[in-house]
Amino acid sequence: MLTLNNLQAPQISVSRGQREAANGHRATAILLTGLPAAGKSTLAQALHAELFKLGMQSTVLDGDALRSTLNADLGFSETERRENVRRTSELAALLIDSGQIVIMALIAPLADQRALFAQRLGRDYHEVWCSAPLDICEQRDPKGHYARARCGQLPGFTGVSAAYEVPRDPALVVDTGRASVNDCTVQLLTWFRTCEIIV
Template sequence: MPPSSNLLAPVASISRAQREVRNGHRGAAILLTGLPAAGKSTLAQALHAELFERGLQSVVLDGDSLRTGLNRDLGFTDADRLENIRRASELAALLVENGHIVILAMIAPLAQLREIFAQRLGEDYREVWCSASLAVCEHRDPKGHYGRARRGELPGFTGVSAPYEAPAQAALVLDTGGQSVEACLDRLLTWLGECSVLPKA
């Protein structure tokens, strides 16, 4: 059901610009996309911890956490995957508007799904590809999901029975399959400074 035409968005008592001045940085949304076990969540938490140490306002929206809470009513059909991303993009937009750096750790396997983030978040959106080969991710398999998918217990599992479309024009590509978390984090932090998400050191 479409939203009622009688709804009006409330006028914020504190503007985004005011929050960004107080925070000392702009609001932004950074999508870490990649295959399952590519290192997205690990890198997201490492970035979050570093930003916290710098006194910056950030929040992690992890795909697994969203699916056990806000999106627990969704499955893995095409329609449910789309709705999963739509909800995440709306939540990210609210947080960005409040001056946060939003770190999205989500597979977002298809280009059309990532485009939802791009359209909703506009110039606040940054797309980072955590590039790790299927062989590396399957070898890691920290949750045992690849093994279950190979046995046919997890239908529609990305990388095995469902496709992952690698970003054609990611703003940043990180070799999470071959480099350490620390090396990837250093490159990510440098890049975030270069694109003016983070304040100058």
């Protein structure tokens, strides 16, 4: 009978260090966390595009995309949200080992959920708070979710009937509520250089 004890990690033919040297940058992961409609996905794609222009290897793990593919079987209970984060962290770890900069755009509303990223990814994990206030997020409401949540049609919606815990000690805070996408992207790239992730 096949069990986990019978599994064996494969031999690595190309190391992470070799990939980083070939790519010309460190592999790492950042989580863009914030309220719904805080601008996480927009900023993730803008950063991804700028890194591509610089010849950097990056991948975006977007919450909505993951929810419709890898995590399509999960709902939005606290247990299922934790599993969503756990699976995403495992995928991020694989991408980091392949030498990539991983840009994760997820709400991950609770501190203990975000702690799963820190536990799995260790020093490769960096938390970036997309600091857009609730009233601005509601004004944007691109998917109409806030309006539905206010009418009771979306129970457990973060920011309305479910809590969002502001990161206590993020690596970076970006004002996605008031600053332009370009300004936020420049801020992230500057921070990347400060941390010597890219040069």
